[in-house]
Amino acid sequence: MSETLTRIMVVDGSSVSRAILARILRSEIENVEVVTCESGTDAITQLKEQDFDLVTTALLLSDMDGLALSRAIRDTKRHHYTPVIVVSGDADIRLLKEGFESGVTDYFDKSNGYRAFGDFIKSFIQRNTGLVGHILYVEDSRTAAAVTRKILEKHGLKVTLTDNAEQAIVLLDNQSGKDDFDMVITDFFLEGSLTGGDLLHAIRARLHLSQQELPVLVLTGSDDKQKQVEIFHAGGNDFVGKPLIEEVLIARVRSLLLIKHQYDALKQQAETMRWIAATDSLTGVRSKRYLMDNGESYIQNPDLHPLWAMLIDIDHFKRTNDTLGHITGDHVLAELGQTLNQWFPENMVVRFGGEEFCVLIKQQPADAMLDRAEQLRQHIEQLQPAGVDTTVSIGLASTEDHPDCHLSEFLSKADEALYYSKAQGRNRASIFTSEGPQASPWNFSNE
């Protein structure tokens, strides 16, 4: 949810149009304040006194036309950069010819309907909100650095300045994942032993940061076409000629940051998808798919031995569902999942089936494992998850007893031990040794 307030001015001679446009904007855009004006003069007066993020204007107004209003807006200091959108039903030839020179940013064809107007403005705002990003700026001229830094900061960017490529590489190399750089702006000609071209090469070839991961904008005073080609060959995303023109610099920075932010969003999305595929949403433990993808390498890793498979199955869970309902059953499962995650934080906790969990537990001697299984059994017996009397049966198998098993075979040993626990009366733990299933020594002391 956006937290900053967006202020939009709507200029239109028709009171009906003003009311509809304002209503659409208020319903489509979060945190918006809409101010309406009937005439160009009224609009200019308010624009001189207040800040707005966007102005929409009809083409025909009672005292001037939308193009004249746009020109007047460009002449104000406060709104020199504010986007102006002409909203009109007839894209006449004058708008096409003069709109650009008048500083009109975009045009909305009213014949597309009011609903489309809401979508149009919403997406326009999303594309044109204040710049957000952390820029690593490499410039050895103090004067140029001061001026450019001021421009970037004025547009909302955070800037870290260094005057040489060597230092820039160190800063990039030491990024920690927090407050990392979103893009690099570098002068091509630098005084140190490395040029902007060398920096580019280091970013792409040594640090392996792609053009989407870390866009680089090169500032060059040279009109040399060969140099410009070299910049692209070295992995530069774009270049801007010096002396810098503020609007050109900001437009380039904006489009490169857009690439970077889209890359970050896709990466985040892929991460979320992986997490969803790997996690059981009801219980918060790993999914069976995760076990199938990762379990084999886990049990084959000798550093984790002795490694145990522990299968935990709720006793008479059907009865819980049948008497107390499926929802209560779900709550029991969720609480058990949470408990197992807490008990085995460094291990692989998996929902193995409907009411069955599997935990792969690393580096446990047999005595400690049998103690732990018994403590868990007792804990669940007293836990009453979701207020329901609940017990579990447990089956165990160890790599010490079954050193050369693959995952499925290893799990089936633990499953046989679990079956044995069920057959012996439930609410107990059993272990499948090299001699077959046996009751945990704890069961004898319980009975």
Ligand SMILES: Nc1nc2c(ncn2[C@@H]2O[C@H](COP(=O)(O)OP(=O)(O)OP(=O)(O)O)[C@@H](O)[C@H]2O)c(=O)[nH]1
């Ligand atoms: N609430 C709920 N129930 C589930 C879920 N997945 C499986 N079950 C139920 O788990 C129950 C398993 O029943 P059974 O296989 O007969 O096992 P049980 O009643 O636990 O008996 P024993 O395992 O022999 O002690 C069935 O009623 C399934 O509907 C789930 O996601 N939520």
